[in-house]
Amino acid sequence: MPDADMGNEKNITNKTIEEAAKASNQSAEDAKRNIFETLKKEQEK
Secondary structure, rough: OOOOOOOOOOOOHHHHHHHHHHHHOOOOOHHHHHHHHHHHHHOOO
């Protein structure tokens, strides 16, 4: 369901990540990896 916004366009989807990645001059895969690593660090706190 990474492409479903669940009826709310403010929810994060693959499209959101792709747009953010493009704005940051990085690939969507790199952006996803960065998000994952950040979330992992937050959980470890």
